Amino acid sequence: MSLDSRYTFLRRLAPAAGALALAFWRQRATLVVELKGPQDFVSRADREVEAFIRSEIAAAFPDDGFLGEETAASFAGPTSHLWIVDPIDGTTNFLRGLAYWNVSIAYVENGVRTLGAVYDASQGELFHARRGGGAWCTDVRGEQRLAAAPTPTLRGSVFAVDHHDRYPDPRFVAIRDGLMNAGASYRSFGAAALQLAHVAAGRLDAYIQCELAAWDAMAGLLLVEEAGGYAAPFPGPKGLTEKAPVVATAPGIAAEVSAIIAVAG
Numbered sequence: 001m002s003l004d005s006r007y008t009f010l011r012r013l014a015p016a017a018g019a020l021a022l023a024f025w026r027q028r029a030t031l032v033v034e035l036k037g038p039q040d041f042v043s044r045a046d047r048e049v050e051a052f053i054r055s056e057i058a059a060a061f062p063d064d065g066f067l068g069e070e071t072a073a074s075f076a077g078p079t080s081h082l083w084i085v086d087p088i089d090g091t092t093n094f095l096r097g098l099a100y101w102n103v104s105i106a107y108v109e110n111g112v113r114t115l116g117a118v119y120d121a122s123q124g125e126l127f128h129a130r131r132g133g134g135a136w137c138t139d140v141r142g143e144q145r146l147a148a149a150p151t152p153t154l155r156g157s158v159f160a161v162d163h164h165d166r167y168p169d170p171r172f173v174a175i176r177d178g179l180m181n182a183g184a185s186y187r188s189f190g191a192a193a194l195q196l197a198h199v200a201a202g203r204l205d206a207y208i209q210c211e212l213a214a215w216d217a218m219a220g221l222l223l224v225e226e227a228g229g230y231a232a233p234f235p236g237p238k239g240l241t242e243k244a245p246v247v248a249t250a251p252g253i254a255a256e257v258s259a260i261i262a263v264a265g
Contacts, residue, residue: 196220
């Protein structure tokens with residue numbers, strides 16, 4: 001199957017999965033919530049949305065591989081055609097009724113992230129990208145091309161850094177404080193893929209996470225790259241199943257951000 005057909009499929013799949021997730025969100029008080037680990041929640045919504053996405057991919061592209069957050073333990077390893085999925089990125093926000101969560105789907109071909117979609121169901125915004133074809137946002141207004149912010153310096157910029165108690169890391173504080181000391185303003189929204197999409201859209205100037213999984217990062221990083229932003233290499237040397245640092249910035253502040261991260265270690 002052609003890349004065109006996969007891209008068309010992706011732009012239909014992400015909103016369909018988002019609609020299913022949104023239905024669960026509206027009845028979230030009835031969901032049974034489990035703990036996978038400290039500050040790491042999962043519910044029926046996560047599992048059913050992932051199962052829906054996986055079944056749709058299997059029906060359309062039966063030979064393609066699949067790596068999803070909720071079924072990662074059964075991942076057989078990378079294939080030449082691989083879909084990487086976070087069914088609900090920002091599960092804690094989702095369960096608390098905060099409208100900052102998304103569906104994230106990336107397609108990786110021969111080890112290269114090639115297609116990506118981040119769907120913000122609560123806002124009806126579909127962020128999507130194809131390598132070499134730009135990054136876009138489709139909503140009720142139509143389709144708009146995304147461009148990273150033209151921010152020339154950290155002073156006056158707005159960045160996001162997420163941190164989870166389950167990944168204690170002193171670098172988080174050092175990076176956050178270094179950026180703020182350079183004059184930047186700090187936010188933390190708790191949904192990595194959507195924050196990366198907002199870097200691509202120029203709403204944020206940078207997003208940094210010391211440890212992030214492939215399903216949280218791959219779609220959003222492609223958006224940033226195709227919007228003209230800077231994205232540090234990802235995944236790390238241990239591959240797709242191991243968490244690694246994520247750095248994505250507006251192009252004009254990439255050097256400053258990288259220098260602060262280097263000092264933080």
